[in-house]
Amino acid sequence: ASWTGRAPASPASAPRPSGARRRCSAARVRAPDGRPGRLDDAVAVAANNDFSMALRRDGTVVTWGEGSSGQRGTGERTAPPVPTTVRAPDGRGALTGVTAIAADGHTELVLRGDGQVLAWGANAGGMVGDGTREDRALPVPVRGLDGAARLDGAVRIAIGGQHGLALLRDGRVAAWGRNELGQLGDGTRQDRLTPVLVSGVGGEGVLDGVAAVASAEKHNYALRGDGTIVAWGNNTAGQLGDGTVQPRTAPVTVVGRSAPKLRGAARVFAGEAYGAAILTDGTLLTWGAGGSGQLGSGKRTPRSRPGTALTAAGTVPADALSVGVGERHLILLLRSGAP
Incomplete structure (x- = not known):
């Protein structure tokens, strides 16, 4: 069942990757990196804002679509017309060990099996969570709480409009990025370039006992x-x-x-x-x-x-x-x- 109204039409002048053409019917996604055949072994997909990504069974991630902010995760700010494999933080080989993905279309998040969160793409609001506002064309670890080098112990991730969330193993929630409307939940409207803990109900203490999170704009x-x-x-x-x-x-x-x-x-x-x-x-x-x-x-x-x-x-x-x-x-x- 579905309920819907009229959504705004996409601008006819919206940029598309070089060589891309519109599809009015379903088409199989090609294998990444120019290899022959089709993309297979996908176990999860995510998409937003002219961008798509897939998590493969082997723990690698494939992206296609817009790339001007580095959201393809290849080290480049280009948008090849075929899918590409996200590379490791050092640019050598593919990123591996990924168990969950979240797509904003400009900034992307992944969760690894060891509880580490990585991000890449647009970063003007600090949504990559690495302590800077510099766009990242390769994945970087999201920083940890209280100045730690990286965020560990995450079990779920979510990304909204220029902010990210991570549910931690102990039931607390970490948030980072834009905060002009209090979307980080820390009791302030101050952007955070690294994660902070979401406050408890009414601002008392720290939110805990959380089993799942969901994020929107x-x-x-x-x-x-x-x-x-x-x-x-x-x-x-x-x-x-x-x-x-x-x-x-x-x-x-x-x-x-x-x-x-x-x-x-x-x-x-x-x-x-x-x-x-x-x-x-x-x-x-x-x-x-x-x-x-x-x-x-x-x-x-x-x-x-x-x-x-x-x-x-x-x-x-x-x-x-x-x-x-x-x-x-x-x-x-x-x-x-x-x-």
Whole structure:
């Protein structure tokens, strides 16, 4: 099932890599680095802003699309018309050991099996997390907390609009990059060139007990082990789900449909200015911007607290498995046979 409205058209003059042409039907991605055949053994993909990347079974990463900020990860700022393999930080050979990827289209993140996070690409806001504002055409380690050389112990990553998040093994969350709307959750609006810990709810202490994170352009969610969700950052359309439209520089609790706290959440997703959660019973809840119908509420109005989505027949969809969130549309995956 999907709900959608009209999204802004892509500018006809948007630059494309040399030799690229538009496709109106599906096409197989070519093997990287000019080798014959097709890209295979992919286990995950990510895409944004004229850029795509794939994680392969052997722990290497392949990129294609825009490259002017070094986001191809090859050491060059070019956009070859064929996929290329991301290189190691020293430029010698391929980057290996990667277990997760996150694409912004300008700045890219990867997580390695040893818990290390690396980044490359645009860095004007410090979103590479290496302590500088210098664009990086090769991966560099994201710096650690309190001046450590690198961030270790990460188990999940997410990237929003010019900021990154890493969920640490101990349930805390590290954030870095742009912070003009409090999207780093550290209680300030100060950009951070290296990671800082997200504050606790209301700015008290440090946020902990987190099981998953989701990031959008200027706001973020953290799903806690007790099934509650906290949010921070921009809130002009009610995307923090706390019943207000007030931006928050530290996490606030997402409220329930008719309760002070949403409970029983199993998964959380971040759209451009809205959010979605799937509960343990398979119920889908949405909140935030709704002008294009992306909340599936039957209306085109925003809402600042979670509410149920509806099908075209006016029924509440059951047995939700996952959600795909676009800028202004949402796609819901249901269990086979669900109404």
